[in-house]
Amino acid sequence: MTKGRVSNKKMREIAEQRMTQLLAMAYEEASAGHIERARRYVNLSRRISMRTKTPMPKGIRYCEGCLVPLVPGLNSRTRFRNGKITIQCLECGDIKRIPYIREKSANDRKRSD
Numbered sequence: 382m383t384k385g386r387v388s389n390k391k392m393r394e395i396a397e398q399r400m401t402q403l404l405a406m407a408y409e410e411a412s413a414g415h416i417e418r419a420r421r422y423v424n425l426s427r428r429i430s431m432r433t434k435t436p437m438p439k440g441i442r443y444c445e446g447c448l449v450p451l452v453p454g455l456n457s458r459t460r461f462r463n464g465k466i467t468i469q470c471l472e473c474g475d476i477k478r479i480p481y482i483r484e485k486s487a488n489d490r491k492r493s494d
């Protein structure tokens with residue numbers, strides 16, 4: 382690899398690929414019950430994210446409390462409530478609330494009255 386001559390865009394592309402890969406691996410490990418290994422992958426992914434100032438890829442959720450990839454039915458519990466999704470990490474009990482957005486028609490609902 383040549384040093385210093387990689388554009389930011391390129392660097393982020395590489396970072397994103399790497400993070401996606403790490404998260405996928407983390408998810409697999411978590412599914413197989415290898416929690417510590419899974420955490421390590423999430424951790425690595427986050428470090429790449431911070432170092433390269435690239436947002437973490439969407440798709441695979443992880444607990445921000447204990448960095449475990451959240452596998453529905455295994456170590457996380459998902460509930461719908463008042464138009465929000467709550468995801469509880471069963472490893473550390475942390476609860477995350479996210480607004481419920483339909484993936485396809487997210488723009489339809491963005492009218493401010």
Ligand SMILES: [Zn+2]
Nearest residue numbers: 444447470473
């Ligand atoms: Zn947790």
